[in-house]
């Protein structure tokens with residue numbers, strides 16, 4: 001995984017970090033707790049496919065996120081807070097019509113940062129949650145914030161699927177409706193299936209009325225740029 005290199009620092013951490021994990025960059029291994037929910041991280045097979053259950057699911061996500069996160073969230077890792085157990089929401093698969101868990105893509109630093117914030121941040125009580133979490137939307141269950149880093153909850157920043165988090169204020173519904181449906185660039189170099197998954201995940205978070213409105217916006221945009229059918 002390509003990742004931004006961290007500045008060297010000489011702060012001494014308590015000796016509860018896994019100093020050596022086979023194949024794992026040592027600059028990052030020091031931030032991985034030696035054990036997470038009873039699982040020893042130094043012998044955990046983080047290269048395996050996404051585990052379907054906890055505690056392995058949480059350990060897998062945590063180790064990938066620590067490896068790929070940016071320096072923005074290193075402060076959280078340094079504080080060694082307790083890790084929250086990762087609970088994923090399911091969505092209905094468009095082909096099989098069966099509930100399947102959301103795809104967990106930890107190959108870009110933005111998702112890794114969101115995952116770190118989700119696993120270590122402060123979970124809001126139901127009445128304080130953002131609009132999207134209250135609506136039980138998005139991949140990550142629980143509205144978790146790290147207000148000293150960013151106002152948005154982690155679920156809204158995951159896959160950039162939620163537009164602006166209602167906790168962050170800002171963008172109006174109209175501006176959101178005009179956004180492109182799929183994130184650009186970050187997904188370069190990933191396989192096509194992943195790109196498609198990400199694309200559909202954006203729509204999973206929208207209600208039918210929004211989708212109908214978007215279809216109007218996009219066909220209008222196509223006309224204005226001269227590519228629409230007349």
Ligand SMILES: [Zn+2]
Pocket residue numbers: 129130131132133134142143144153154155156
């Ligand atoms: Zn939220």
Ligand SMILES: [Zn+2]
Pocket residue numbers: 130131132133152153154155156162165166167
């Ligand atoms: Zn949110």
